Amino acid sequence: xxxxxxxxxxxxxxxxxxxxxxxxxxxxxxxxxxxxxxxxxxxxxxxxxxxxxxxxxxxxxxxxxxxxxxxxxxxxxxxxxxxxxxxxxxxxxxxxxxxxxxxxxxxxxxxxxxxxxxxxxxxxxxxxxxxxxxxxxxxxxxxxxxxxxxxxxxxxxxxxxxxxxxxxxxxxxxxxxxxxxxxxxxxxxxxxxxxxxxxxxxxxxxxxxxxxxxxxxxxxxxxxxxxxxxxxxxxxxxxxxxxxxxxxxxxxxxxxxxxxxxxxxxxxxxxxxxxxxxxxxxxxxxxxxxxxxxxxxxxxxxxxxxxxxx
Amino acid sequence: xxxxxxxxxxxxxxxxxxxxxxxxxxxxxxxxxxxxxxxxxxxxxxxxxxxxxxxxxxxxxxxxxxxxxxxxxxxxxxxxxxxxxxxxxxxxxxxxxxxxxxxxxxxxxxxxxxxxxxxxxxxxxxxxxxxxxxxxxxxxxxxxxxxxxxxxxxxxxxxxxxxxxxxxxxxxxxxxxxxxxxxxxxxxxxxxxxxxxxxxxxxxxxxxxxxxxxxxxxxxxxxxxxxxxxxxxxxxxxxxxxxxxxxxxxxxxxxxxxxxxxxxxxxxxxxxxxxxxxxxxxxxxxxxxxxxxxxxxxxxxxxxxxxxxx
Numbered sequence: 001x002x003x004x005x006x007x008x009x010x011x012x013x014x015x016x017x018x019x020x021x022x023x024x025x026x027x028x029x030x031x032x033x034x035x036x037x038x039x040x041x042x043x044x045x046x047x048x049x050x051x052x053x054x055x056x057x058x059x060x061x062x063x064x065x066x067x068x069x070x071x072x073x074x075x076x077x078x079x080x081x082x083x084x085x086x087x088x089x090x091x092x093x094x095x096x097x098x099x100x101x102x103x104x105x106x107x108x109x110x111x112x113x114x115x116x117x118x119x120x121x122x123x124x125x126x127x128x129x130x131x132x133x134x135x136x137x138x139x140x141x142x143x144x145x146x147x148x149x150x151x152x153x154x155x156x157x158x159x160x161x162x163x164x165x166x167x168x169x170x171x172x173x174x175x176x177x178x179x180x181x182x183x184x185x186x187x188x189x190x191x192x193x194x195x196x197x198x199x200x201x202x203x204x205x206x207x208x209x210x211x212x213x214x215x216x217x218x219x220x221x222x223x224x225x226x227x228x229x230x231x232x233x234x235x236x237x238x239x240x241x242x243x244x245x246x247x248x249x250x251x252x253x254x255x256x257x258x259x260x261x262x263x264x265x266x267x268x269x270x271x272x273x274x275x276x277x278x279x280x281x282x283x284x285x286x287x288x289x290x291x292x293x294x295x296x297x298x299x300x301x302x303x304x305x306x307x308x309x310x
Numbered sequence: 311x312x313x314x315x316x317x318x319x320x321x322x323x324x325x326x327x328x329x330x331x332x333x334x335x336x337x338x339x340x341x342x343x344x345x346x347x348x349x350x351x352x353x354x355x356x357x358x359x360x361x362x363x364x365x366x367x368x369x370x371x372x373x374x375x376x377x378x379x380x381x382x383x384x385x386x387x388x389x390x391x392x393x394x395x396x397x398x399x400x401x402x403x404x405x406x407x408x409x410x411x412x413x414x415x416x417x418x419x420x421x422x423x424x425x426x427x428x429x430x431x432x433x434x435x436x437x438x439x440x441x442x443x444x445x446x447x448x449x450x451x452x453x454x455x456x457x458x459x460x461x462x463x464x465x466x467x468x469x470x471x472x473x474x475x476x477x478x479x480x481x482x483x484x485x486x487x488x489x490x491x492x493x494x495x496x497x498x499x500x501x502x503x504x505x506x507x508x509x510x511x512x513x514x515x516x517x518x519x520x521x522x523x524x525x526x527x528x529x530x531x532x533x534x535x536x537x538x539x540x541x542x543x544x545x546x547x548x549x550x551x552x553x554x555x556x557x558x559x560x561x562x563x564x565x566x567x568x569x570x571x572x573x574x575x576x577x578x579x580x581x582x583x584x585x586x587x588x589x590x591x592x593x594x595x596x597x598x599x600x601x602x603x604x605x606x607x608x609x610x611x612x613x614x615x616x617x618x619x620x
Contacts, residue, residue: 022516156520156536157513164523164532195505198541203467205515206332209522210466213474216526222474226466231508 004037005113009106009307011091011298012098013174013268014142016152017227017259018207024098024142025152026303027174030091032099033310034065034106036114039082044070051089063087064100064131065107072111072127076118083111092296095178096262098143104131105147109307121148121306122163129161143262150306152215166215168304169223175255175277176298177246177284178266183239191235200230220256220272227257227270240265241293242284249283274299314347315423319416319617321401321608322408323484323578324452326462327537327569328517334408334452335462336613337484340401342409343620344375344416346424349392354380361399373397374410374441375417382421382437386428393421402606405488406572408453414441415457419617431458431616432473439471453572460616462525476525478614479533485565485587486608487556487594488576493549501545510540530566530582537567537580550575551603552594559593584609 010026039045044066046058060066065087073079085107093099108124108131128144141163146153151168155161210226213219237243237260246267250258254276255269267284271277281297288295320336349355354376356368370376375397383389395417403409418434418441438454451473456463461478465471520536523529547553547570556577560568564586565579577594581587591607598605 019515019519021512022519154516154519154523156516156523156532158516162520162535164520166523192508194508196508196511198502198504198506201506201511201514201541202331204511205329205518206464206466206468208515208519209329209332209464210472210474212519212522213464213466213476213526216523222466225472231511 002114004035005110006033006035006310007106007110007113007307008033008310009102009109009147010150010303011102012143012146013176014098014140014262015232015260016211017229017233017257018204018211020229020232021140021142022155022208023152023211024146026146026150026306027176027298027300028303029300030097030298032090032102032106033088034103034110035086035088036107036110037084038114039084041082042080044073044083044085046087047084048086049089050087052093055093056087056089062134064104064135067134068104068127068131069107069111071130072108072124075127076115078115092178092180094182096183096260096264096266097176097178098147098262100135101128101132101143101147104128104135105144105307109148113309124148125163126161148306151302151304154212166212167218168302169215169218169220171273172220172302173271173274173277174300174302175250175269175271175280176261176266176300177281177288178296179241179288180294180296181241181265183263183265191239192232196231203230223270224256227259229259233260236260236264240267242287242291243267245287246284249287250280253280253283255280312424314345315420316343316345316620317416317420317423317617318343318620319412319419319457320460320613321412322453322456323486324408324450324572325542325570326521327539327543327567328514328521330539330542331450331452332465332518333462333521334456335478336456336460336616337486337608337610338613339610340407340608342400342412342416343398344413344420345396345398346417346420347394348424349394351392352390354383354393354395356397357394358396359399360397362403365403366397366399372444374414374445377444378414378437378441379417379421381440382418382434385437386425388425402488402490404492406493406570406574406576407486407488408457408572410445411438411442411453411457414438414445415454415617419458423619434458435473436471458616461612461614464522476522477528478612479525479528479530481583482530482612483581483584483587484610484612485560485579485581485590486571486576486610487591487598488606489551489598490604490606491551491575493573493575501549502542503545506541513540533580534566537569539569543570546570546574550577552597552601553577555597556594559597560590563590563593565590
């Protein structure tokens with residue numbers, strides 16, 4: 001058995017426009033890194049966090065990484081184990097790219113490897129959801145499941161939890177832009193109406209079914225036609241500066257589809273190749289610069305493998 | 311060019327439990343038959359209808375078959391053509407099995423063949439929807455599209471119309487029971503609330519995505535897990551005598567899943583083989599008999615080909 005490990009876990013795009021709370025996919029970058037090693041002292045401690053500008057708690061009970069590792073150790077009945085964690089944030093916090101999820105998943109993947117792969121990635125999902133609950137008050141799975149499994153993932157059901165890996169279309173890229181404004185996940189959720197018109201719900205599940213079909217059929221055009229959100233985007237996009245212009249720039253430059261990543265403020269486009277993704281993020285960042293918004297861009301293939309040992 | 315033709319078009323199960331207004335599949339039987347021949351007199355006439363107990367209009371403007379054929383001829387700019395139609399109803403009217411759809415589709419398939427296959431089955435869908443509008447006041451496509459295309463069909467979008475053929479799982483059977491009570495489609499639609507909880511809508515589109523994934527993966531268990539309807543079934547099932555008992559009989563006897571066909575009162579189960587389907591319909595019919603409800607049963611493979619020339 002290894003004594004220490006270093007793991008990378010990917011950022012993720014939840015919802016994928018039409019699949020609110022049920023769909024997500026992972027990207028190759030950005031992502032977070034966790035170093036973990038056994039210690040002689042019982043219990044889980046956060047030794048160090050880098051790249052967070054002091055925003056994340058070092059208290060092991062409050063930090064999502066240590067807290068979910070603790071849940072895992074309790075589940076496998078090994079609370080006797082001593083573990084020390086270093087978390088290296090390599091992606092922006094509060095960006096809508098599954099930042100807490102990437103950290104949590106890296107930690108869980110690491111401890112599971114150190115303990116000898118006792119659980120499958122799918123079996124780790126509930127523990128990662130505990131981390132999400134701590135981070136944003138709501139134990140959703142549409143970031144942690146794709147971060148753990150890689151590629152596109154469907155959360156068919158939450159009770160009982162039923163997670164389905166979907167095919168990752170060959171050659172697909174994600175063009176992500178993070179406008180550096182603050183949209184806390186909790187606020188973004190509260191903006192959503194609790195009642196929706198059945199007519200809109202039908203439109204939405206037609207599109208969810210279309211997107212899933214497109215993934216299985218490797219049909220980029222069908223995927224694009226299905227990336228429409230009549231329920232959540234109209235409200236949430238208000239919080240994102242330059243949203244409609246960024247959509248136009250994405251679609252005019254050949255995106256398959258465009259929308260909000262998770263609860264925002266990051267936006268993403270899916271593209272057929274890297275070149276298109278780069279053109280889109282460049283144009284969108286130029287627009288944001290013009291309206292005095294700082295931004296970060298990430299161009300990456302859709303991730304097919306989930307976390308990896310570094 | 312042929313002068314006359316006889317066509318069979320299949321019954322269909324709309325909604326498939328979770329996919330209200332967007333999913334449907336066809337069965338090999340029952341279905342309706344249309345005989346059609348060219349005449350020397352301009353215009354479309356209904357010459358004869360059998361098997362309808364006099365319930366369907368002979369007036370060409372009011373009958374869904376002739377009216378949709380008329381739409382078709384207008385579209386291809388051939389209103390000069392004279393056509394005479396015999397409709398043989400071989401399935402119960404108002405049963406929730408796409409009775410009007412089977413007739414309409416048989417007629418459209420027939421005229422399109424007679425005119426030399428000018429349109430594809432998918433291109434015929436809008437004309438068949440005109441027939442549905444006439445028959446039940448609402449131009450839905452979740453019966454006519456699977457009747458035209460065969461197998462499982464997704465209507466991703468109505469505006470614009472976007473119809474996607476889904477894979478038909480190998481060896482899958484449908485066990486259909488029609489309790490002979492009256493549930494007009496219009497009434498069944500009016501029972502449905504126009505506003506739904508977002509939470510329920512999320513549950514529903516998770517299941518729609520799961521069902522579609524199960525069809526692509528040929529995963530009968532996933533298909534079954536996804537056949538849940540938290541929105542429409544709780545209300546509509548009240549109109550169907552013995553519904554919960556029929557569900558229990560289906561599931562206890564090995565059904566993949568069970569639910570209402572379209573707006574009811576027919577119910578259906580999907581099964582892994584013919585034998586299971588027969589056991590289920592027999593048990594359900596016995597139960598209906600016990601509560602003094604007459605019924606008809608149909609056991610059939612899921613239809614993969616759509617209408618056929620007889």
